[in-house]
Amino acid sequence: MPGRLQNRSALVTGANRGIGLAIAKEFAKEGATVLLAGRKKAALDKVRKEIEAQGGKAQVCVVDLEKEKSVRALAKALKKKLKSLDILIGNAASLGARVPLTKYPLDTWRQTFRINVDANLVLLQELDALLKKSAAPRVVMLSARVATQGKATTGSYAVRRRWKRWSGSTSPRPGARRCVSTS
Numbered sequence: 303m304p305g306r307l308q309n310r311s312a313l314v315t316g317a318n319r320g321i322g323l324a325i326a327k328e329f330a331k332e333g334a335t336v337l338l339a340g341r342k343k344a345a346l347d348k349v350r351k352e353i354e355a356q357g358g359k360a361q362v363c364v365v366d367l368e369k370e371k372s373v374r375a376l377a378k379a380l381k382k383k384l385k386s387l388d389i390l391i392g393n394a395a396s397l398g399a400r401v402p403l404t405k406y407p408l409d410t411w412r413q414t415f416r417i418n419v420d421a422n423l424v425l426l427q428e429l430d431a432l433l434k435k436s437a438a439p440r441v442v443m444l445s446a447r448v449a450t451q452g453k454a455t456t457g458s459y460a461v462r463r464r465w466k467r468w469s470g471s472t473s474p475r476p477g478a479r480r481c482v483s484t485s
């Protein structure tokens with residue numbers, strides 16, 4: 303029986319470990335061609351080989367989400383390579399510092415926002431046209447419980463998770479692209 307994601311393409315950020323890795327493997331099992339995005343080529347190549355050994359399809363996309371240039375370069379490469387993009391999973395994240403806000407280092411605060419918020423905004427804007435070429439585009443931005451439940455020392459991580467909850471209302475065509483939050 304063909305998988306539920308047969309002939310679909312899915313970009314998964316942070317696909318080398320954790321939840322991103324699990325999503326990438328499940329999507330590949332369901333027949334998707336998974337675009338494994340992350341900053342560690344060797345780790346991503348290992349995932350690609352594991353997926354291929356199981357009969358799945360995957361490609362490695364090296365990107366440092368902290369760097370806007372790198373994010374735009376990834377989008378440019380995808381626009382050259384793909385006719386359409388079916389699924390965008392904004393999974394990668396940095397936890398940042400686990401200290402009270404009064405002691406939170408500003409450089410870490412900014413770094414967390416660059417990775418967890420800015421990169422997803424740029425990806426969404428850059429890949430919007432490619433997603434709209436899909437018959438059933440889906441954008442999933444992972445969130446977390448700290449977006450709604452206050453917890454000490456979750457700092458910029460909690461604040462940017464909140465942004466991801468808001469991002470569900472940014473779809474220009476309600477219903478055409480479904481944004482899902484995990485919390």
Ligand SMILES: NC(=O)c1ccc[n+]([C@@H]2O[C@H](COP(=O)([O-])OP(=O)(O)OC[C@H]3O[C@@H](n4cnc5c(N)ncnc54)[C@H](OP(=O)(O)O)[C@@H]3O)[C@@H](O)[C@H]2O)c1
Pocket residue numbers: 315316317318319320321322339340341342365366367368369392393394395396417444445446447484
């Ligand atoms: N784990 C939980 O309990 C939990 C609960 C609620 C929500 N979530 C959400 O689920 C998502 C995944 O969580 P997780 O626990 O699987 O995270 P994780 O194990 O810490 O993995 C984070 C991923 O993001 C990548 N990443 C970080 N900075 C990057 C950068 N600058 N450029 C490219 N990739 C970068 C990491 O790559 P490297 O290996 O290169 O660092 C890694 O692949 C996050 O959005 C998180 O907020 C997790």
